[in-house]
Amino acid sequence: MTNTILKSQKHPLSEYINRLKSGQALLKDSPENVLEVVGILKSYGIVLDAYSKNLNYIAEYQFLEMFPFFKYFNGEISVDKYFKFMWHDRINFEYAEYCMKGMLWHGGGGLDKYLDSDQFKQLAKAAIDAKAIGNLVLMPLNKLFPDFLPDLVRQQAYYSGLGQFWRVMSDIFMTLSDKYDQGRMTSIPQVVEHILSGLVAAANLPITFAVNIKGKHYEIIPKSVGLTFLMDTAVPYVEAIFFRGTPFLGTVSYNAQAQQINPDQSQFTYGALYADPLPIGGAGIPPTLLMQDMRHFLPDYLLEVYYKTNRGTDNLRVKICETFQKSMFCVTTAAVLGLAPHPLDTENPEEQAANQSYLEYWMDRFLTSRLQVVNS
Numbered sequence: 001m002t003n004t005i006l007k008s009q010k011h012p013l014s015e016y017i018n019r020l021k022s023g024q025a026l027l028k029d030s031p032e033n034v035l036e037v038v039g040i041l042k043s044y045g046i047v048l049d050a051y052s053k054n055l056n057y058i059a060e061y062q063f064l065e066m067f068p069f070f071k072y073f074n075g076e077i078s079v080d081k082y083f084k085f086m087w088h089d090r091i092n093f094e095y096a097e098y099c100m101k102g103m104l105w106h107g108g109g110g111l112d113k114y115l116d117s118d119q120f121k122q123l124a125k126a127a128i129d130a131k132a133i134g135n136l137v138l139m140p141l142n143k144l145f146p147d148f149l150p151d152l153v154r155q156q157a158y159y160s161g162l163g164q165f166w167r168v169m170s171d172i173f174m175t176l177s178d179k180y181d182q183g184r185m186t187s188i189p190q191v192v193e194h195i196l197s198g199l200v201a202a203a204n205l206p207i208t209f210a211v212n213i214k215g216k217h218y219e220i221i222p223k224s225v226g227l228t229f230l231m232d233t234a235v236p237y238v239e240a241i242f243f244r245g246t247p248f249l250g251t252v253s254y255n256a257q258a259q260q261i262n263p264d265q266s267q268f269t270y271g272a273l274y275a276d277p278l279p280i281g282g283a284g285i286p287p288t289l290l291m292q293d294m295r296h297f298l299p300d301y302l303l304e305v306y307y308k309t310n311r312g313t314d315n316l317r318v319k320i321c322e323t324f325q326k327s328m329f330c331v332t333t334a335a336v337l338g339l340a341p342h343p344l345d346t347e348n349p350e351e352q353a354a355n356q357s358y359l360e361y362w363m364d365r366f367l368t369s370r371l372q373v374v375n376s
Contacts, residue, residue, distance in 0.1 A: 013363040021344050025333040028375050029188040038180040039302030040323045043294040045173030048166045051096040055163030059156050063211045064131045092289035102240045104158045109236035110227050115154045124153040127218040160209040165233035172198035196334040203230035245270035248285045272328050273369040277321035291317040326374045
């Protein structure tokens with residue numbers, strides 16, 4: 001017991017280890033933080049609802065379409081909607097695809113493992129063959145490049161997987177906002193507990209994927225595979241998007257000789273918990289699209305906070321990013337607590353030691369994150 005305590009005190013972020021053990025969160029508790037976190041998650045929940053619907057639409061209704069010009073329209077095409085789309089008076093679904101590709105690239109979890117299995121290859125082949133019959137583009141393409149279409153099906157599976165994950169998260173964030181409006185959400189630990197309860201309740205929801213081709217049903221991810229919400233989409237999402245991410249073009253050199261990007265993907269620290277809000281406020285940086293989307297749905301009480309700060313809303317996207325990072329440390333707290341090997345208030349010395357090692361692993365990853373900045 002004594003050794004465990006001493007070890008905790010030696011870690012540079014021992015304050016946060018002790019905070020988690022005492023029932024607190026990575027983000028310090030204050031009325032201002034509660035207001036900001038709930039407000040930004042309300043906006044984020046609305047955006048995730050739109051992202052989720054579009055990702056699921058693309059997966060099911062744009063399956064193996066080589067030229068999906070209207071994939072962001074969700075099947076509702078009109079002249080008015082087209083001009084709004086071209087004028088960017090719309091949700092930026094490109095960011096949803098950016099996250100999907102990040103998950104696809106980093107992999108991890110049961111979904112990634114299943115997509116390399118023989119069962120997936122067989123099911124994908126059946127769907128590809130059905131789609132290619134009579135298709136003058138797919139038939140020769142499939143014969144000339146037999147690995148190309150299976151890779152597209154693998155990508156469609158990630159469209160669906162992320163869409164299903166965000167569907168659950170959107171509901172969690174919207175009910176969080178409802179509780180706040182009712183006066184039932186007054187502290188950061190309560191926010192974390194709400195998110196954790198939502199994750200636990202949805203943990204075993206099945207992740208499945210199927211498409212209809214010429215009137216026939218084709219399973220790509222059958223329920224029998226056993227993929228579930230928490231371990232096969234939520235955990236890989238946190239790893240790929242919160243932690244690893246991808247280097248932003250224009251901020252670092254992609255030239256291998258410059259050696260600005262670590263060749264080991266597992267060492268990437270370009271995710272949401274590390275990102276500098278200043279570049280994210282500018283064009284060409286993918287999360288700017290998310291900040292732009294969220295600015296349309298900010299609750300009035302959060303806008304009032306921004307109006308009272310220096311520069312008001314002139315740097316609104318930067319402010320949104322700073323608040324968003326606070327909220328993501330709350331979501332990360334819920335994930336850390338939910339995946340802990342033992343209850344953090346355990347009195348068993350062996351379990352305490354296991355928890356200590358577990359928490360120090362996370363703190364090692366937070367060393368270069370913005371954890372201390374959001375708490376300053």
